[in-house]
Amino acid sequence: MILDEQVWTLIVDSFGKILLPGLTMTIPLTVISFILALLIAIMVALVQFAQVRILTQLARFYIWIIRGTPLLVQMYVIFFGLPKIGIIIEPFLAAVIVFSVNEGAYVAETIRAALESVPKGQIEAGYCVGMSYRQIMKRIVLPQALRTAFPPLSNSVIALMKDTSLAANITVTEMFMATQRIVAVTYEPLILYLEVGFIYLMFSTVLTKLQRVGEKYLNTDEIRREKRCLRWKMFAKNLEQ
């Protein structure tokens, strides 16, 4: 294949058309779905950690169903299946529901493992200084668990970002669907699919970088963080003068 002028023009012209839905659809879909997934996962993990009896069984059931069936099938059931019984959900909302519920099941296991990695002795110490179970979970266990869970959670975000391309199946015009539409007009599948793949790769790269920054931040001791803050304040003051 020769990168002649025509091909270059196609790449340059389509770049914006693919990137734009990436920024307005793929990213919001990823962010919103992941935040919801995280909330679901924390609840599901806490219920199991605290061994609330009936709720634990419900949580297990949820994880069993979601992890045991394909994401694409879940998506089709929600978007194409539910209208049969009169439940019609808008494409974007349907995608958010499917992604957050699906990701929630996986993330729940990550968080449960992280919760269990916090030494039990700290919970007992919390009781001994008079704290309640809730206070201990909120102030001692969850913060430590989330820190432990950060690297696997970052993995999940990257996976989810790529999986949002599946939303093309339910007419959400995210990045991949936008590409398909351009292919339908230009008949240049190789170049365009490579191009959208490249844009996904850029997004993943940014996320990976963010993960590194996040990990570094979490590993920096708070004292050092405070010192850096102070230095910034001094710097800002000097600028003012």
Add this chain to the structure above:
Amino acid sequence: MLTLENVRKKFGTIEVLKGITFHVNQGDVIAILGPSGSGKTTLLRCLNFLEKADSGMMIFNGERWDMNRISRKNIALIRKKTAFVFQDYNLFFNKTALQNVTEGLIIARKIPKKQAIAIGEKALEKVGLKAWANYYPRQLSGGQQQRVAIARALVTEPEIIFFDEPTSALDPELTEEIMAIMHQLAEEGRTMLIVTHEMQFAQNISSKVIFMEQGQLIEMGDAQEIFSYPREERTKNFLYTSKII
């Protein structure tokens, strides 16, 4: 101030506490001695309801509780008047030394933050760690962590403090640090229950001694008496093998 009556505890089929009864007076410093596996840790844990006793009564400040049936609310009330120092410190790893100490004041007792910090700093100063207030547990040595744990136990003004082998995870020099602090606490007249394998320390610090073996309280009495003239044969043997007599 604290009385236990006939406390029993089983793990599975093994009876770990076989009816423990004793009485603690205000200002008592009681050393709990006994061979490994005799149930000393389990006894302390039952006292603070970290384990639920199968049966037994506790009388604390004139109120009488069934240790198996006591409600969560009453457990919380009792815990607020007691403190526990663990063998392996159990500091909150996501909190600084000072935050470890103030957590029980600010969160559990709703004491204003400023006031709590002042109290916390004073407690850290007492254990010689004022300069380390903003350090995290992982930046502290074992001895320093245990001193923070003691400060954490002190700030809430407990009526009784339980120590479970507070020095057994530490090097000899660090052990000295902790013992010195505990001696100071004893001199202040604090009521303490100390499980320890450090016989010399037990002899120096305690006013009373409890000797346990296989889940039974074999002998309790005045420290000097027990260390010099134990009545029970089993106590005698234990002290003998520990090279005390």
